[in-house]
Amino acid sequence: MRRYTETVDGPHFSLTCSRAEERKAERDLSRIQRYTETKEFFDCRGELSIKFSKSNLSLTILYDHKGHVETPKFHVTEEVQKYIEANKLVPPRLIYQNLIAMADGSQLKTTDLHTITRQQVYNIWMSLTRREWERDPRDDFRSAQMLVEEQEGYFLIEGLQEPGVSLAFTTPCFSDKVKYNRLKMTEIFIDSTFGTNKHGYELYCVLTELDLVSLPLSYLLLDTRGIREEGKRGSRLTAWLTALRASGLNPTVVHTDKDFAGDSCKHSI
Template sequence: MVEEFIFARLSSKAPAEIFRELRETPEGKSVTRNQVYYLWQKENAKIWKRDADPLKSAKILLSENDRYGGLFDEFASGNVRALSFFAPEAVRLARSVTQLVMDSTYGTNNAGMDLFAVLAEIDGTGLPLAYCLLDVVKSPNESGKLRADLGAKTDVLKQFLQRLKGLEFNPRCFAIDKDQAEISAVRSVWPEAKIQLCYWHVKRAVNKKMCESKKTKTQDHYWPENALRLIPDLEVCWGTLPERRPLGTDHWLGRCECPSTTEKLERDGRLEVTTKKERDTVLEILRRHFHLHPLIPDENGTFKSADTIRRECVTELYTWCKARGYYRLWAYMFTNWYADDEWELWARSADPNEIPTVKTTMIVESHWRTLKHDYLHRFNRPRVDLVVWILTTRVIPDAVHRVSAIVKNNSRVYKARWRAEFKKHWRTIAKKDVDPEKLERYHTNPGWQIQVVRDLTSMNFKTKMT
């Protein structure tokens, strides 16, 4: 009787819900919570468990599904192995999309495998295209924390993305967080794509660094000649260790006229910003620099080149730090965010021809939240094959259903969540009076706006000035 009670609610209720209902019956008075979970898990496993080895079971599950028969692969490099699979309906639906997002999460399975996902951005909504379960294999002699062999993780991710490219995906923008393995893999597979670091992660990293109380050694990595190419008025010796000044120059020989030539610097120390007001100011400067773009005019209606934008941004940050004597903050910001290679990763103006609509990886974070809160919370340390079964039979079909409604403009079924907030804000702004002076400064170009709308409608994000 108890087993029948549990099995009847197997697909619709979690063990805790079944246990609460079972307590109200005469037969369930002596049944424990663990017994309910055991029976529920045992019967549930018949649906998705194919083998005692979870990874082997996951591959059997994928091979049994006609849709995934030829769309899953195993990759290996060094001590890293991976199982990847691709969503066929999503691939067909999003093949023309030019902006992709990738991120990883952990804690989804009891094998400790990291789960990577690549999503296509469609009208502000994420559509999962591919997943990759990545694991670092432990040898019999190893103990303690596992570490991937040098370059192995990058090589596996490269193979994973290369398969996605083979499905006719050619993104012009790829949004990720600052994971070097992901960055290297994307650059290798799509060298022409604009890598766009997540704005939220950039802001969080800078704020976290400014709040740290431990000492840093940013001066050991600061080369002033790199900044001098962008800031002609740079005081080369300010905040620069003597051995890092340009070789063969008066600065290196100590014969220059820089006021800080003879100042002694400590190699390590914490960043100088100590108040919340100053930290907020730095983050506000970073925010403005992130959003600048050659296709967006300034308040005077001037369109600036990508090179001009970068020079002005670096100069503004340097001037702010120099006025306060914050040479450690300047060295950290320039070395980690404003140097040549770093600027190209996060500043939207680094690609002067297109404006990425994706600013963060939040659509992937939302995807992880759905997976964990709506499905995995029912299971205690789920196996890999169970995670694969949930993704292929629950998560992906639901996402395809939502995005299909968006593409077909069927708002009765689903519409992008940002639209309701956008309409609300639009109506609020429409009620405000327009200041004639501000209207004079803001040079609206109707022809350009119409072209942008047409480009976005056709999912061509290349905005051309008319």
Template sequence: MDMFECGGWVTIWASSDESDCFIRIQHLDCHQKYVCIDLPDDVKKFITDNPKLRAPQLWKEILKTNPRPRFAQKSVYYQWFKQQQTNYRRSDDEFESAKILLKEFATGPAHKLAEIPMPESGGFRALGFVFPSVLRKWDGVIHEVALDSTFQTNKAGFECFALLGEVGSSGVPLGFILLKSNQPELHEKEKYIRAAIRFITVVWKIRVKQALSDKEITEINALLGELPDDIKYQLCFWHSIRAVKTRLSILGRHPAHYDAAEAFNEFNWIDRKFLLINQLDGELRTEVYNIFILRAYSG
């Protein structure tokens, strides 16, 4: 609605004992008349009769018959959203509704989804599923998998973990896990992620040779616990660089004591002579020792 100088005033006077109150409203010019911005019945019917059209498509078609509508595009979207919601809502509790809907898609001739058996626990609400059509089509091709996660992406507070497989240098979704915790026990989240990884490797027999994950200890432990020891494992490059930059940005922190023998026992390609400069004897701190070198032995 347009705004203009109407010369309007509101005067409120109240007596000292608050027994009387007078209100005076003054307008020199009348305001514009309020108009109804509700969706007309014919527009509502058009939305109902075209359930397969998306909201932008509906708006485009509605503008053909209503070139200058008084209602907003958001109203059309809201009406479309309510209609779509009724098609998929099975319960007032959204988690129970999702479980019922998953069972519907996991049964019958279509069999679009397969439910991942999840551990029984009072600390988590969990839901997991995979796509059988993808796993059947690419089971002999997928050898590299990735585990990624998101947080605070929905108002219900569920974490979403995605299992991806590499096909032709592109990632294809294999399945998803939805988790929401309520005072969980230590390492309890890891059990759910491991159940999903076990499902695609044991039940669907995906032969993993390389795995990728975020720099998140729960994801790392789950992959290391369920996948063979001889696979190549790596962290997300972005998370690795971010961790290094964060570490280097902290000033005044003394590094932990470096044990050359312990390091060599874990990684035999590390030069036994390598030592942090601060741990060297003062007489050995020459220009040669000031150069930090990790030498990798070939063979």
């Protein structure tokens, strides 16, 4: 619904097509975090007006809509599925880019690669690799790494990629220096959760407040139960925070409610 007006004679409703170009502009999609495939928008000039009249005991409906047809979805052919299976150790983003690069060639003769979508490639890749992970649970770590690498703006932190022990990465709120000014990140907050996932990892997060909005900067998954060394948790927390400092995070205040993290914060931040 675009507008609602209450008059003496009755209410007036004005609606528009949810896929109209003007709706795209109104929603400002650049500020919306999407977890599904982006929808198409059209110059359909769709409008529906409903006006009630108490005096005439009438209802007036005005409707105008230029029909639109969505881009047809491509049915993935067998040869594309075989290509993805042969390259299942490659991140799906790169598989998709390779397929598009092959679109004008002759490698896959029966497939119109111009119409294939990234989501389709990802879905097939996930179905193939999931079967592998189920056969060998140790590959869960590598699958998590690949999932992080696949997401735009997320980066793995070197030195904290220990299979079964630690996995650390930064978010777009940290990597996008233009949109998120690190010089304004003068206060950070360190929080953690324990025993909330099936593998028993501790989850740590570094957050900051920027323009009255809380932003997650980095996450660390940590499981030191199988490690026999002194300061096993503190050394990895120190390495994590030190890596963030080396990348330009230099707060003046650090908030944490974890007593054992005190030394790590003091030496790294």
